[in-house]
């Protein structure tokens with residue numbers, strides 16, 4: 781039996797999401813169509829609204845619906861320190877620990893030669909421009925995810941920043957290898973950021 785084109789298109793679109801294969805997409809579309817059409821409408825309305833109203837903060841590249849994000853405009857934050865993370869959900873995870881009061885920079889990914897993602901494909905240019913324009917920034921915390929890609933991205937940034945004289949520190953151990961920051965519990969993540977260690981400079 782041939783499926784109606786609209787159903788096939790919905791399944792095809794959903795299956796493009798990470799972690800959702802053809803089978804799950806199929807199940808979700810039929811779940812919504814069979815008895816949860818209001819939910820289907822709600823999902824499409826809210827996603828459409830988010831996609832049209834949310835942009836990247838020109839300072840830190842986090843998602844925001846205001847000109848600058850609330851963290852960048854918060855006068856209470858320590859403006860001399862920037863924590864570099866891979867995703868917006870990492871900002872949320874670190875904020876929940878309550879131990880960090882500096883600013884952030886969201887890369888939206890990590891460098892991955894295997895997946896063909898180079899330094900220009902993540903928001904590094906914005907970070908370096910930001911550092912050039914804000915000489916008061918004295919410390920960078922590298923909070924990339926633990927794992928090959930996250931670590932090589934952190935190393936790449938550390939190497940580029942070394943001549944600048946900015947203190948570069950990295951999250952302390954405690955984050956399980958291969959896991960994303962957003963999945964670490966608040967205590968572990970809080971300790972990791974509090975016990976961050978400075979990255980040693982070659983030759984020093």
Ligand SMILES: [Zn+2]
Nearest residue numbers: 837840849852
């Ligand atoms: Zn911001």
